[in-house]
Amino acid sequence: MIRYKPTSSSIKSHQSTVSLPKEEVNIVLLGKQNVGKSALVVKYLTKRFICEYDPFLEDTYWKPDTVDQQEVLVKVMDTYGKDDKRLPYYLKWADAVLITYSITQQDSFEMALAYLDAITNYSRSLSISSNELVLILLGTKLDLERMRIIPKCEGEAIAAKFSCAFYETTAAEDYECVRQLFHRTVREVRKERERVVASNSINEEARSTIPIHSTINFPSPSSSSSSSSSIHFTTANEPDKLPSINIPLPPPLPVNLVQRLGKQGKVDLQSSIHSSHTNLLHSSTPKAGSPVSTHNTSHVTTPKAKRPPSKTSVLSMFFK
Numbered sequence: 001m002i003r004y005k006p007t008s009s010s011i012k013s014h015q016s017t018v019s020l021p022k023e024e025v026n027i028v029l030l031g032k033q034n035v036g037k038s039a040l041v042v043k044y045l046t047k048r049f050i051c052e053y054d055p056f057l058e059d060t061y062w063k064p065d066t067v068d069q070q071e072v073l074v075k076v077m078d079t080y081g082k083d084d085k086r087l088p089y090y091l092k093w094a095d096a097v098l099i100t101y102s103i104t105q106q107d108s109f110e111m112a113l114a115y116l117d118a119i120t121n122y123s124r125s126l127s128i129s130s131n132e133l134v135l136i137l138l139g140t141k142l143d144l145e146r147m148r149i150i151p152k153c154e155g156e157a158i159a160a161k162f163s164c165a166f167y168e169t170t171a172a173e174d175y176e177c178v179r180q181l182f183h184r185t186v187r188e189v190r191k192e193r194e195r196v197v198a199s200n201s202i203n204e205e206a207r208s209t210i211p212i213h214s215t216i217n218f219p220s221p222s223s224s225s226s227s228s229s230s231i232h233f234t235t236a237n238e239p240d241k242l243p244s245i246n247i248p249l250p251p252p253l254p255v256n257l258v259q260r261l262g263k264q265g266k267v268d269l270q271s272s273i274h275s276s277h278t279n280l281l282h283s284s285t286p287k288a289g290s291p292v293s294t295h296n297t298s299h300v301t302t303p304k305a306k307r308p309p310s311k312t313s314v315l316s317m318f319f320k
């Protein structure tokens with residue numbers, strides 16, 4: 001049995017590397033205690049599965065990796081699932097958020113829903129922004145299929161509702177399925193970055209070609225766009241979402257409007273995540289046991305639907 005002993009620095013790696021990749025992707029894992037966040041992180045970093053762990057661990061690790069022949073420095077923040085106050089910080093830091101639950105634990109699924117609610121509400125309440133955050137709902141402990149409580153279709157349905165990607169995986173088996181999870185996450189982040197660059201260059205082009213006295217169809221502030229696995233924080237001049245009203249051309253938005261989530265966040269996220277939530281599913285919570293091999297690969301599902309109307313959250317129930 002391997003005892004996992006983190007060191008005290010805030011960013012660490014299991015290997016020392018002289019030159020690091022320029023591209024960086026920050027991934028944070030959120031979720032209830034015991035769902036297997038640390039196990040996934042350690043598996044990705046070391047290819048080993050830990051049975052014993054420090055439950056109060058919260059730290060950031062990095063690993064140079066190669067995804068699709070491109071080098072990338074993957075930074076992973078492991079949280080310990082008991083401190084909602086740090087959520088704005090996590091969102092500000094992260095390019096991608098893995099919202100984890102154990103497929104064997106009902107309340108961990110409910111907490112994942114609460115996280116999705118809180119993050120969605122938070123993102124919606126930012127009035128001017130073109131930020132994006134890759135969001136992935138992740139069912140863990142797939143090796144415990146015989147103890148499954150949360151059907152796969154339920155996870156898929158929730159992911160579709162929130163327009164995020166969905167995976168199921170396990171840290172207890174094959175390294176490959178964990179590696180795939182992190183690689184897919186890096187790909188999603190790259191897609192989002194490309195989307196932002198493309199959207200900026202469209203804005204730039206529009207700015208240089210539209211005559212100063214012309215009119216333009218201008219989207220309402222509430223319009224938003226969404227691609228397969230992200231929450232988008234949309235600028236008001238995206239050209240593909242145009243309602244029929246004509247108004248005089250406003251001054252163009254600066255190209256560098258892209259800012260990290262939270263920099264403009266004036267909303268009180270804490271009040272958002274402490275409000276009540278009614279979307280609870282059936283309850284029954286057997287304990288996870290030791291790893292039993294039934295699956296070798298992570299399961300991936302792409303989202304199918306747009307984000308739902310905003311709801312309130314039950315995170316406060318879990319953070320007592």
Ligand SMILES: Nc1nc2c(ncn2[C@@H]2O[C@H](COP(=O)(O)OP(=O)(O)OP(=O)(O)O)[C@@H](O)[C@H]2O)c(=O)[nH]1
Binds near residue numbers: 033144170289
């Ligand atoms: N069978 C099985 N057990 C797992 C898996 N992942 C983690 N575990 C076990 O579940 C327990 C909790 O794992 P952790 O990785 O520490 O969970 P955590 O979410 O990081 O917990 P906190 O740090 O307290 O938030 C440990 O006993 C692990 O050995 C998995 O994929 N399969």
